Amino acid sequence: MLNLALDRIQKVQTNETAQFEENTMVDFSTYYNDVIGVTKGLNTKPANVHFWVSAKHTPYIQTKPLHRSQELLKLYADGSADFKMKVCLNYELERVILGFGDGIIVKSPRILVRRLKERIENCFNNYSI
Numbered sequence: 001m002l003n004l005a006l007d008r009i010q011k012v013q014t015n016e017t018a019q020f021e022e023n024t025m026v027d028f029s030t031y032y033n034d035v036i037g038v039t040k041g042l043n044t045k046p047a048n049v050h051f052w053v054s055a056k057h058t059p060y061i062q063t064k065p066l067h068r069s070q071e072l073l074k075l076y077a078d079g080s081a082d083f084k085m086k087v088c089l090n091y092e093l094e095r096v097i098l099g100f101g102d103g104i105i106v107k108s109p110r111i112l113v114r115r116l117k118e119r120i121e122n123c124f125n126n127y128s129i
Contacts, residue, residue: 037092
């Protein structure tokens with residue numbers, strides 16, 4: 001898959017001899033429905049992501065869902081909440097989650113928990129003096 005950072009493109013050249021070939025393997029009208037961002041492999045399957053959100057961030061996550069599949073599982077008395085969504089695991093998902101700092105804790109799937117923990121540990125090590 002090719003991702004283009006449009007703000008970094010400095011020059012575009014056309015190839016007048018190249019023939020357009022329509023992609024008939026992928027239905028792009030639905031291809032990105034189960035992903036946050038644009039990174040998705042052809043055989044990537046969505047996973048059930050269960051996460052806890054702090055009381056400080058719950059109102060935001062409720063009014064601006066991370067993904068269209070997001071569902072509220074439980075609202076706690078302190079204002080925190082458990083949510084779930086079904087999305088493909090990718091770098092953009094990790095970035096969104098990590099952007100909330102200690103305000104989100106992913107409970108499952110374990111592979112995502114491990115990836116986030118590793119990234120947080122690397123971040124911590126970057127600032128250890």
